[in-house]
Amino acid sequence: VMARTTTARAVQHISDLQAAMPRGWIGIVAEGAGGLPRVERGEMIIRYYSYPRIVSVDPSSPAQRAGLAQSDTLLAYDGRDVRENDISLTRLLRPNATIRVRVKRDGRVREVPVVVAEVPQRVAVRRDGEIRMIRATGMSAGTEMLMEGPTFPRAPSAPLPAMPRIAVRMPSAPSAPAPPSALSFSFSVGGVAGAQLTTITEGLARTVGVRYGVLVTSAPEGSPANESGLRDGDVIVKIAGQPVRTVPEVRSLVGITSSNGEHEVELEIVRERRTRSVVLRW
Known part of the structure; x- marks a missing residue:
């Protein structure tokens, strides 16, 4: 019964994401700390905890034609400060609508x-691939939840693919499709709860005294991660007792907890070579 309930919830969440996907596109990739994208009242919502920086602009895109440029700092959409407000990408990115993008450039x-x-055809194809990946990941997680109990699934036995950067558009499709992490749709961030994360290398693992883990590169003040006690330089080694080795594993485990209606999860971290426990709340 538990497996069927979890699977049904995953299927419903995927359907919600499909229905909420923006129909429009402007062609920029903006990188910065933010929360997990979520669906509310049929809309895809994202929240930034710091002003993101535009890291790329697609050639011949609406953004390029309008004059947006790489390294611009994104401040607001239609007068709504991106750091102080939830942004509905579903409502914002409507084909043929004109949006006012406020940026800072050279001060x-x-x-x-x-x-x-x-949305260009190549982006639509990428979305389909991402949805298939999420469906496969979600069904696997649902089965493992029955085996582990009601709280959390087992961490994936093999590392998941690298996740894409945060974006307010779907990036150009690469020559071979780049598998996304759960809930990405190219709107995700490289972390969770406002913290920026990176998968730790073998060399860095030796330096900080761990065998594996995920490094917190930034936990901005005011973000749920920072308020929960995470700090720059922490290494996350377990989530709810499950070892984590990659950023997608962290996002998958936290995402499943969130989809189950939970708002906190226990992390085991290493800080200054000492192991400690942090309860991540969002």
Whole structure:
């Protein structure tokens, strides 16, 4: 019964994500600390905890035609500060709508009107691939939850693929599809609860005195991660008792907990070569 309930919940969540996906696209990739994307009232919502920086602009995209540039700092959409407000990507990215993108460049604030375009075919293909990946990941996690009990699934036995950077558009499809992490849809961030994470290398693992783990590269003040006690330089080694070796594993475990209606999970971290426990709340 538990497996059927979990599977049904995963299927419903995937359906919600599909229905909430924005139909429009402007062609920028913005990188910064943010929370997990979520679906509320049929809309995909994202929240930033620091002002993101535009790291790429697609050639011939609406953003490029409007004059947005790499290294611009994203401040607001249609007058709504991206750090102080939830942003509905579903409502924002409507084909043929004109949105005002406020950015800072070389110390000066600019308001740039951008006309939203229809999602290109290559982006639609990428979305389909991401949905298939999420469906496969979700079904596997649902089965493992029955084996482990009601609290948490077993961590994946093999490392998951590297996750993409945060984006307000779907990046151009690479020559071979790049598998996303759960809930990504190219709107995700490289971490959870506002913290930026990176998979630790063997060399760095030896330096900090761990065999494996995920490094917290940034836990901005005001983010749920920081308020929960995570700090820059911490290494996450377990989530709810399950070892984690990659960022996608962390996101998958936290994401499943969130989809189960939970708002906290225990982390085992290593800080200054000492193991300690932190309860991550969001």
